[in-house]
Amino acid sequence: MSVLDWQTPMPRVAVIGAGISGLMTARTLRDLGFDVTVFEKSRGLGGRTATRRVDPGLSFDHGAQYFTVRDPHFVRHVEAWVEQKIAAEWTGRIVTIDGTNVRLKTDQTHRYVGVPGMKAIAHHLGAGLGVRLESRIVRLQRVGKGWQVMDAAGQSDGPFSHVLVSLPAPQAAELLGDHALAAEVRAIPMTPCWAVLAAFDERVEAAWDGAFVHGSPLVWVARNSSKPGRDGSHDCWVLHASPEWSAAHQDVDRDTVKATLLSAFARITAAATLNPIHLDAHRWLFSATPLSVDRLVLFDDDTGLVVCGDWLAGGRVEGAFRSGVAAAGCILRQCGISLDEQLPTRNPARNSDS
Numbered sequence: 001m002s003v004l005d006w007q008t009p010m011p012r013v014a015v016i017g018a019g020i021s022g023l024m025t026a027r028t029l030r031d032l033g034f035d036v037t038v039f040e041k042s043r044g045l046g047g048r049t050a051t052r053r054v055d056p057g058l059s060f061d062h063g064a065q066y067f068t069v070r071d072p073h074f075v076r077h078v079e080a081w082v083e084q085k086i087a088a089e090w091t092g093r094i095v096t097i098d099g100t101n102v103r104l105k106t107d108q109t110h111r112y113v114g115v116p117g118m119k120a121i122a123h124h125l126g127a128g129l130g131v132r133l134e135s136r137i138v139r140l141q142r143v144g145k146g147w148q149v150m151d152a153a154g155q156s157d158g159p160f161s162h163v164l165v166s167l168p169a170p171q172a173a174e175l176l177g178d179h180a181l182a183a184e185v186r187a188i189p190m191t192p193c194w195a196v197l198a199a200f201d202e203r204v205e206a207a208w209d210g211a212f213v214h215g216s217p218l219v220w221v222a223r224n225s226s227k228p229g230r231d232g233s234h235d236c237w238v239l240h241a242s243p244e245w246s247a248a249h250q251d252v253d254r255d256t257v258k259a260t261l262l263s264a265f266a267r268i269t270a271a272a273t274l275n276p277i278h279l280d281a282h283r284w285l286f287s288a289t290p291l292s293v294d295r296l297v298l299f300d301d302d303t304g305l306v307v308c309g310d311w312l313a314g315g316r317v318e319g320a321f322r323s324g325v326a327a328a329g330c331i332l333r334q335c336g337i338s339l340d341e342q343l344p345t346r347n348p349a350r351n352s353d354s
Contacts, residue, residue, distance in 0.1 A: 011161045011331075012159070012160045013160060013161065014147065014160040014164065016137045016164065017167045018045045018126060018133075019047025019166055020046065020310070021310060021320040021327070022038065022164065023125040023129070024328070027125045028324070029328050029332075032337070036129065039132050039137050041134065041136035044122075044133070045122040046118070047320075049063060051117025051119040052282075054199075054280075057231045057234045058278055059224065060236055060238050061118040065238065065240075066112060067317035068318060069318060071321075081112075082112070087113065088228040089110055090226075090227050092209030092222075093209050094109075096212045096214070097212070099214075102208070102211075104208075113228065115228055117229075117230075121317075135151050137152075137175065140165075143159060146159030146160055148160075162304035164308060169185050181298050185298065185307060188289055188291060191289070192286070193287035194249065194281060195238060195240050195241075195282045196239040196281050198238075198239065198265070198276045199235065199277050200234065201234065201277055202235065204237065204271065204274070205270075213268060218240065218241060218245075219242035224236040239262070246283075246287070257283075258279050262276070286311075289311045297323055297327045298312070299330040304331070308323040308324055
């Protein structure tokens, strides 16, 4: 892509949310010469492509665990990330566990991770974008043919020709207010996910590095220190609770979550005792949708309002990427711009992997 030679004032675009989908939209438009401002309510980039560093040697990908690659457009990006050492293939042993039955997954799925942590992807996409961190947008206002956005501190910015809302569905619906797109967004439920971050001085005796778990409060566990580019001086694990367990225990205290999920982890590893040197819990309130949504993006052509997110595209990192690129495509097409590369328009079939 090359920067466009604008004969009219450069379009201004507000991107609300600096997860992968929002960053991908912003990156695509900025690289073509658009004036893009990204607003993010938290202190960092990436949304659920997150990495928590506690001490030297202790790091945890406590959100998205890895990503797979199917879409040709995404393949090209991932190949470039691997070449730039921003990502690498994770070749850990992955199993499914159901009670005492442990079965190695042999589906030949290629799983990739950010290096040295999952958040590396977001930092790469966000480089040079000038994201406004800790800026929570609470109101969108249509003024003439443009948009004004207002943050929680009462500061207003604009006008913007387009506004992209890249937030979890419930938060997006709240921000959209009475806009026509809000009804579609509001109809998409999202489930929570409790994550426990555990580190051990001694290696946990498990002959695998990641496991899909059935019949347990857990749905997934991973030896984070087995991923490429991680410090292996401690055995670091991420334990994800199932959507059902997380929803039923959404408001319980963190100590209860830590104790319950660590006990479940001990059962699947048949460990007599587990003595973590670090143990913490994090709740992803809006982790995924149970629905199979066949929409990459929602777009109001009349006002230039766009909604995107992984929840519109299967809930995976690749889905977030494709949703963000599709959102950029909507804005470009409205501006009368076509790209040499075909932008994705439909969501590929889901499968059981992430």
